[in-house]
Amino acid sequence: MTDPFQNVDAAGEEFIAAFADSMDARQSDPKMETIVSNYLAKLQFPEGSLTVEVGAGAGAVTRRIAARAKPERVLGFEPSSGFVKEAKTRALTHENASFKVADGTALPLDDNSVQNLILHTVLTHAEKPDLLLKEARRVLKPDGCLVVCDADFSKASLGSSASDPLDVCARAFVNEFVTDPHIVAKLRSLMTETGFVVVEFDVQSRTIADNDQMLPWVEETAKRMLARGDIGQELFDGLVSEYKRRATAGTLYGYQVFATAIATPA
Numbered sequence: 001m002t003d004p005f006q007n008v009d010a011a012g013e014e015f016i017a018a019f020a021d022s023m024d025a026r027q028s029d030p031k032m033e034t035i036v037s038n039y040l041a042k043l044q045f046p047e048g049s050l051t052v053e054v055g056a057g058a059g060a061v062t063r064r065i066a067a068r069a070k071p072e073r074v075l076g077f078e079p080s081s082g083f084v085k086e087a088k089t090r091a092l093t094h095e096n097a098s099f100k101v102a103d104g105t106a107l108p109l110d111d112n113s114v115q116n117l118i119l120h121t122v123l124t125h126a127e128k129p130d131l132l133l134k135e136a137r138r139v140l141k142p143d144g145c146l147v148v149c150d151a152d153f154s155k156a157s158l159g160s161s162a163s164d165p166l167d168v169c170a171r172a173f174v175n176e177f178v179t180d181p182h183i184v185a186k187l188r189s190l191m192t193e194t195g196f197v198v199v200e201f202d203v204q205s206r207t208i209a210d211n212d213q214m215l216p217w218v219e220e221t222a223k224r225m226l227a228r229g230d231i232g233q234e235l236f237d238g239l240v241s242e243y244k245r246r247a248t249a250g251t252l253y254g255y256q257v258f259a260t261a262i263a264t265p266a
């Protein structure tokens with residue numbers, strides 16, 4: 001099945017609303033706040049500069065960038081018009097942030113016009129990540145900076161025991177909602193081949209123990225299993241309540257890995 005993040009509008013309004021909230025919740029997690037604020041602290045926002053987020057989704061990260069770059073301009077490009085609508089509504093108080101519908105392979109920007117360009121959990125969903133990086137290289141100023149922050153989905157888990165049914169859902173989520181779960185392993189060579197010098201590469205893990213942040217991994221995949229007739233309503237209900245039971249009992253163990261690569265044009 002194709003990764004729905006390759007064409008979010010086709011996935012429908014329910015998907016857009018659910019993932020707009022889920023990406024907001026993910027970004028509010030203290031570990032994710034630290035990851036984002038650490039890379040933003042390394043960027044320069046000179047007067048009159050433009051910072052761009054490509055694949056901005058509903059703007060969870062764009063809002064953090066705008067708060068840091070203020071009063072300089074931040075522009076979020078996103079191919080889904082549904083996400084752009086959500087992003088505009090959620091960023092009303094960020095006057096220096098705006099959003100436009102555009103694909104990361106064809107940005108409506110001049111060559112050498114962007115100070116910072118951020119790709120946050122986008123390349124793992126891209127069929128041709130090299131094309132997004134080449135476009136980033138085209139629009140970045142010679143003294144500009146590229147940040148790629150992505151999940152290493154190949155290492156993600158919801159397993160607390162061997163053959164844990166919740167981990168089956170986590171693996172199904174990676175199979176059905178991610179295009180390349182191994183993108184992080186390829187990141188440095190991809191960035192070098194597309195004209196960047198990687199100046200920093202760091203990997204951090206985060207655990208999900210007591211909240212709903214990985215519930216969509218169970219709910220959305222079990223919903224698909226139910227729709228296909230692979231499982232019945234009882235097992236669907238059971239998987240969802242097992243996630244909630246563990247979160248309440250303090251036995252939930254979700255694990256994710258995030259890599260941050262910072263690069264300058266070669």
Ligand SMILES: C[S@@+](CC[C@H](N)C(=O)[O-])C[C@H]1O[C@@H](n2cnc3c(N)ncnc32)[C@H](O)[C@@H]1O
Pocket residue numbers: 005006008023024054055056057058059060061077078079080083102103104105119120121122125126132
């Ligand atoms: C998991 S979301 C991340 C959204 C946002 N960066 C955040 O972290 O909240 C991945 C986003 O990548 C976008 N995307 C997928 N393919 C893209 C492409 N070719 N160009 C730009 N964005 C793309 C999707 O539409 C989606 O909004």
